[in-house]
Amino acid sequence: MNEDYEIIIEIFKEEACELLSEAENSLLELEKAPGNKEAISAIFRAFHSIKGGGGMFGFNNITSFTHEIETVYEDIRNGKIIPDKELIDISLASCDVIREMIKAPHAEPDENARDILASLRKYLSQEKVVTKTPAESPKKAVTTEQESARMVTYRIRFRPFPGIFATGTNPVLLLNELRNLGECCMIAHTDEIPELDEIDAETCYTAWDVILTTSRGIDAIKDVFIFVESESELAIEIIDDSENPAENSDYKKLGEILIEKRDITQEDLESVLGERRLIGEVLIDKGLVEPACVQSALNEQEHVRQIRENRIRADVISNIKVPSDKLDKLVNLVGELVTVQARLSQTAAYREDTELSSIAEEVERLAAELRDNTMNIRLLPIGTTFSKFKRLVRDLSKELGKEVEMTTDGADTELDKTVIERLSDPLLHLIRNCIDHGIELPEVRESSGKQRKGTINLFARHSGPNVLIQVSDDGEGLDKDAILAKASERGSITAGQELSDDEIYSLIFSAGFSTTSNATKISGRGVGLDVVKRAVDFLRGSITIESRRGAGTTITLVLPLTLAIIEGLLVTIGEEYFVLPLSSVEECVELIQKEVSETRGRHILNVRGKAVPYIRLREQFSISGIPPAIEQIVIVKHGGDQVGLVVDNVIGGHQTVIKNLGWIYRSAEGISGATILGDGSVALILDIPKLLMCALNEETVSLNFKYNI
Amino acid sequence: MSDFKVTESDGGGEIVLSGSLTIKNASKLRTKFIDALMKEDNLSVCIDADAGVDLSFLQLLCSSHRTALKLGKSITLRILAKANFLTAVENAGYTRRRGCARDNNGTCLWLGDRP
Numbered sequence: 001m002n003e004d005y006e007i008i009i010e011i012f013k014e015e016a017c018e019l020l021s022e023a024e025n026s027l028l029e030l031e032k033a034p035g036n037k038e039a040i041s042a043i044f045r046a047f048h049s050i051k052g053g054g055g056m057f058g059f060n061n062i063t064s065f066t067h068e069i070e071t072v073y074e075d076i077r078n079g080k081i082i083p084d085k086e087l088i089d090i091s092l093a094s095c096d097v098i099r100e101m102i103k104a105p106h107a108e109p110d111e112n113a114r115d116i117l118a119s120l121r122k123y124l125s126q127e128k129v130v131t132k133t134p135a136e137s138p139k140k141a142v143t144t145e146q147e148s149a150r151m152v153t154y155r156i157r158f159r160p161f162p163g164i165f166a167t168g169t170n171p172v173l174l175l176n177e178l179r180n181l182g183e184c185c186m187i188a189h190t191d192e193i194p195e196l197d198e199i200d201a202e203t204c205y206t207a208w209d210v211i212l213t214t215s216r217g218i219d220a221i222k223d224v225f226i227f228v229e230s231e232s233e234l235a236i237e238i239i240d241d242s243e244n245p246a247e248n249s250d251y252k253k254l255g256e257i258l259i260e261k262r263d264i265t266q267e268d269l270e271s272v273l274g275e276r277r278l279i280g281e282v283l284i285d286k287g288l289v290e291p292a293c294v295q296s297a298l299n300e301q302e303h304v305r306q307i308r309e310n311r312i313r314a315d316v317i318s319n320i321k322v323p324s325d326k327l328d329k330l331v332n333l334v335g336e337l338v339t340v341q342a343r344l345s346q347t348a349a350y351r352e353d354t355e356l357s358s359i360a361e362e363v364e365r366l367a368a369e370l371r372d373n374t375m376n377i378r379l380l381p382i383g384t385t386f387s388k389f390k391r392l393v394r395d396l397s398k399e400l401g402k403e404v405e406m407t408t409d410g411a412d413t414e415l416d417k418t419v420i421e422r423l424s425d426p427l428l429h430l431i432r433n434c435i436d437h438g439i440e441l442p443e444v445r446e447s448s449g450k451q452r453k454g455t456i457n458l459f460a461r462h463s464g465p466n467v468l469i470q471v472s473d474d475g476e477g478l479d480k481d482a483i484l485a486k487a488s489e490r491g492s493i494t495a496g497q498e499l500s501d502d503e504i505y506s507l508i509f510s511a512g513f514s515t516t517s518n519a520t521k522i523s524g525r526g527v528g529l530d531v532v533k534r535a536v537d538f539l540r541g542s543i544t545i546e547s548r549r550g551a552g553t554t555i556t557l558v559l560p561l562t563l564a565i566i567e568g569l570l571v572t573i574g575e576e577y578f579v580l581p582l583s584s585v586e587e588c589v590e591l592i593q594k595e596v597s598e599t600r601g602r603h604i605l606n607v608r609g610k611a612v613p614y615i616r617l618r619e620q621f622s623i624s625g626i627p628p629a630i631e632q633i634v635i636v637k638h639g640g641d642q643v644g645l646v647v648d649n650v651i652g653g654h655q656t657v658i659k660n661l662g663w664i665y666r667s668a669e670g671i672s673g674a675t676i677l678g679d680g681s682v683a684l685i686l687d688i689p690k691l692l693m694c695a696l697n698e699e700t701v702s703l704n705f706k707y708n709i
Numbered sequence: 710m711s712d713f714k715v716t717e718s719d720g721g722g723e724i725v726l727s728g729s730l731t732i733k734n735a736s737k738l739r740t741k742f743i744d745a746l747m748k749e750d751n752l753s754v755c756i757d758a759d760a761g762v763d764l765s766f767l768q769l770l771c772s773s774h775r776t777a778l779k780l781g782k783s784i785t786l787r788i789l790a791k792a793n794f795l796t797a798v799e800n801a802g803y804t805r806r807r808g809c810a811r812d813n814n815g816t817c818l819w820l821g822d823r824p
Contacts, residue, residue, distance in 0.1 A: 193772050196742055205768055292809065
């Protein structure tokens with residue numbers, strides 16, 4: 001098997017998995033509303049596409065299995081079978097089977113797959129026939145659905161009867177109705193209008209050629225003319241159909257269109273073919289056709305060409321797939337370019353060369369644009385991640401005997417693909433916790449005056465350079481007393497220690513922390529939320545919790561839009577450069593030697609009456625040399641506390657393209673990456689949470705909190 | 710706006726049309742155009758800002774232009790509320806890139822950059 005073929009198979013597998021996810025979502029929709037025709041069609045299409053793809057690669061197991069379920073959904077679509085809960089269960093299980101088959105396409109179907117097939121066939125043999133009112137007839141529904149997806153371009157020639165004005169009908173209003181049906185261009189034929197001595201001013205002499213692209217079907221067009229059709233001339237022809245798309249945007253030649261419309265004859269056309277001028281002009285000049293007919297044909301050509309081009313472009317856009325490593329390479333290259341551009345700007349400034357400075361500015365602008373565009377390519381809507389959890393919520397709540405509905409808001413919020421990939425696990429744990437510990441059993445909810453069905457809401461929105469992701473439930477909320485008791489038992493807090501709500505809630509993210517005595521297979525071992533905390537730290541994000549006993553809990557994750565670039569604060573210690581993520585920086589203050597001596601060696605600073613502990617990064621990183629008389633303290637916020645980081649100088653804001661340190665430096669704690677500055681020197685990017693944890697462990701400072709979050 | 714009004718300019722050569730230039734007054738308007746073309750070699754038709762037009766009026770303008778061409782005269786439009794008038798022309802599909810076969814001097818009233 002050659003490499004290209006393997007790549008194509010990988011693409012098929014990836015697409016098939018996406019289709020399965022779509023089918024699962026539609027199945028859940030169908031479960032809620034068994035008559036949801038859109039969902040039925042979406043499920044059918046997904047299975048149909050997987051079957052087709054499987055067949056193309058000779059994956060016979062996939063083809064034959066999906067054929068069965070596709071047949072069931074064809075019957076559902078045709079109204080022969082009503083989908084019930086059992087069928088939804090079987091269909092969801094089928095998705096799991098197909099997913100396994102995609103992983104190992106040549107493996108023999110297991111017993112589970114055979115059982116599901118048997119259940120599906122049972123359905124087919126039963127064929128539960130439904131009676132429906134004509135208005136809801138499935139045939140009509142399918143037609144409507146198909147119509148909605150099918151864009152057809154029509155050529156309409158309308159010549160109203162001469163006395164139309166006398167009937168009170170304004171033909172222009174009919175044209176406006178056509179315009180409302182879709183994309184439309186039209187031209188009036190005025191050649192029948194006589195001169196003033198012959199004209200009957202109350203007669204309609206105008207006719208129209210209309211080109212209309214619509215998804216509404218021919219009946220909708222005929223409906224426009226329903227009251228005038230019998231007396232008028234009306235011809236409607238299909239000239240382009242998205243269901244039978246042309247391979248390219250080319251359309252008929254002008255002469256062909258004119259002949260088709262009977263504006264000229266074949267002989268007329270042949271008589272002008274030898275001329276070295278545009279056919280339309282020659283035909284007009286020879287009086288063989290009215291200019292309006294030529295313009296109408298040109299309009300038709302242009303309209304159809306545009307429609308086809310748009311369709312081809314849309315197909316290309318919707319189908320383009322780029323391996324993610326290619327994107328990563330592109331981001332790296334852009335990073336290099338930004339670095340070179342910074343060097344160029346610095347050199348231009350150093351040489352005081354105005355021409356070079358102007359070029360450097362231009363390169364800077366282009367590099368910034370390229371960087372933003374490249375970052376945008378990596379952005380994906382979070383909706384795909386959200387929708388993955390619908391199935392989880394359904395299955396888990398069923399398993400635990402709870403009734404839970406998942407709602408989502410802001411599914412189209414976009415963030416970096418790496419962030420999305422790494423977000424899946426934390427969200428999974430948060431949702432599992434919501435269902436297991438948050439949402440009460442239906443009876444319990446009822447007895448406390450709540451609705452039987454609990455709700456979990458996933459919400460996402462942009463907030464400056466960050467994305468907020470909230471997981472909320474309307475369950476019983478966090479039990480502060482139980483958290484404090486457990487923390488005390490584990491020695492995470494000292495007896496009598498006073499903690500704010502934020503601090504108490506933060507305790508639940510400690511490794512191994514769980515207030516429940518019975519670990520279920522879903523949660524309770526104190527692992528899940530630790531995973532969440534670690535993942536969010538890795539993503540340079542933060543977590544906050546709001547909870548009200550009896551009313552529910554909201555966990556908010558604040559994450560950067562991208563991991564590739566950060567807004568940083570550039571500082572120096574000795575000859576070394578460091579970058580601190582600007583999102584963590586609160587303020588910068590000076591550290592004067594006198595203040596150090598006043599605190600007798602304790603690393604505590606008085607900032608407007610508040611004691612702020614600080615870490616000397618010079619000591620932390622063992623940088624030799626003598627610090628300046630006036631040092632700078634960058635105060636950062638972490639987990640609700642302020643900590644100062646002492647540096648020699650603060651240079652200023654710096655947009656930083658992050659480069660990985662490589663595996664050799666993987667164990668370097670407190671450093672998340674590096675960046676190359678304009679002069680070619682390297683600046684290390686500080687990982688504030690790890691740096692603080694590292695400092696705590698080494699007991700170089702005594703922070704005023706005892707727990708790690 | 711059930712009626713229309715025709716005002717002849719002081720120096721002649723222009724008629725100002727206002728009010729309802731629609732099917733209700735189409736026959737009367739036809740007569741006015743015939744009279745005006747009889748008198749003027751270079752007729753300017755001014756459509757007042759308050760004028761309302763429909764397809765029958767556009768047909769009359771077209772007919773007047775053709776008559777003028779036949780008589781070796783000229784007719785031009787002066788529109789005081791372009792947006793309204795142009796909308797009516799566009800909605801009726803009258804806008805075009807090239808005049809009809811009879812428009813031998815390129816004075817068609819509906820060419821893209823006019824009226």
